[in-house]
Amino acid sequence: MNALQVDQVSFSFGDKVALDQVSFGIETGRLNALLGPNGAGKSTLIALFSRLYRLQQGDIRVGGVSLRRQPRQALRQLGVVFQQSTLDLDLSVHQNLAYHAALHGLSARAAAPLIEQELMRQSLLAHQHQRVRELNGGHRRRVEIARALLHQPSILLLDEASAGLDPASRLALNQHIRTLCAEQRITVVWTTHLMDEIALNDPVVVLHGGRVLAASSAEGIIAKTGHTNLNDAFRYMTQTAGASA
Numbered sequence: 001m002n003a004l005q006v007d008q009v010s011f012s013f014g015d016k017v018a019l020d021q022v023s024f025g026i027e028t029g030r031l032n033a034l035l036g037p038n039g040a041g042k043s044t045l046i047a048l049f050s051r052l053y054r055l056q057q058g059d060i061r062v063g064g065v066s067l068r069r070q071p072r073q074a075l076r077q078l079g080v081v082f083q084q085s086t087l088d089l090d091l092s093v094h095q096n097l098a099y100h101a102a103l104h105g106l107s108a109r110a111a112a113p114l115i116e117q118e119l120m121r122q123s124l125l126a127h128q129h130q131r132v133r134e135l136n137g138g139h140r141r142r143v144e145i146a147r148a149l150l151h152q153p154s155i156l157l158l159d160e161a162s163a164g165l166d167p168a169s170r171l172a173l174n175q176h177i178r179t180l181c182a183e184q185r186i187t188v189v190w191t192t193h194l195m196d197e198i199a200l201n202d203p204v205v206v207l208h209g210g211r212v213l214a215a216s217s218a219e220g221i222i223a224k225t226g227h228t229n230l231n232d233a234f235r236y237m238t239q240t241a242g243a244s245a
């Protein structure tokens with residue numbers, strides 16, 4: 001069973017169609033790339049997954065549980081890092097996590113071991129008493145990831161997580177997420193418009209103009225289009241879709 005299953009999801013902002021009959025599955029324990037240019041519909045999908053927006057048409061199943069019918073049970077399995085950071089820059093790393101835990105009704109005693117575990121998993125123990133403002137962009141992202149994983153979800157949604165990072169930090173974050181997948185069996189949805197963040201055997205969903213153009217491994221997509229790299233394959237697919245729209 002797929003960790004996440006999107007079935008015939010359509011979504012509009014007034015007259016503007018953002019997602020049009022979108023269906024795909026997300027593989028368990030892998031980094032799944034959601035690849036698309038600006039305006040493709042990636043953030044709208046993340047907002048639907050996390051129930052920031054309500055489903056208009058179709059359904060999303062999280063570990064087999066319908067987001068439409070059993071939203072609480074489905075949401076429990078998801079951790080989300082949104083494009084815009086919501087960390088409090090003047091609180092320490094630890095305080096940010098403790099505040100989040102308290103907001104979600106966890107007692108300080110229950111939260112302490114969870115915070116400790118996440119600080120360890122994200123290699124942030126040494127930074128826990130630093131104010132977030134003092135951290136570099138890569139470490140700030142890790143704090144957000146730690147926060148998203150505090151309630152021990154099995155699926156982590158990352159919306160353009162590497163945006164704004166320098167190339168070395170981008171690569172380090174991508175590697176870090178891959179380690180989380182491999183060692184902790186966490187399922188990751190990684191939205192991006194950058195091909196170099198995608199490995200050949202990653203499951204990829206190509207989204208363009210609110211539609212799914214392809215969903216298979218990166219190498220499968222490359223082979224299917226007859227190109228030699230994902231960049232060219234992607235350009236070919238989006239130009240063809242643009243021409244036939």
Ligand SMILES: Nc1ncnc2c1ncn2[C@@H]1O[C@H](COP(=O)(O)OP(=O)(O)OP(=O)(O)O)[C@@H](O)[C@H]1O
Pocket residue numbers: 013016017018036037038039040041042043044045
């Ligand atoms: N609040 C909104 N009101 C009206 N239209 C919107 C709104 N949010 C998004 N859209 C439109 O919906 C479409 C999908 O946008 P979305 O933000 O999901 O794309 P994206 O792939 O995440 O792009 P980006 O990388 O720029 O965030 C775009 O055409 C966008 O202009």
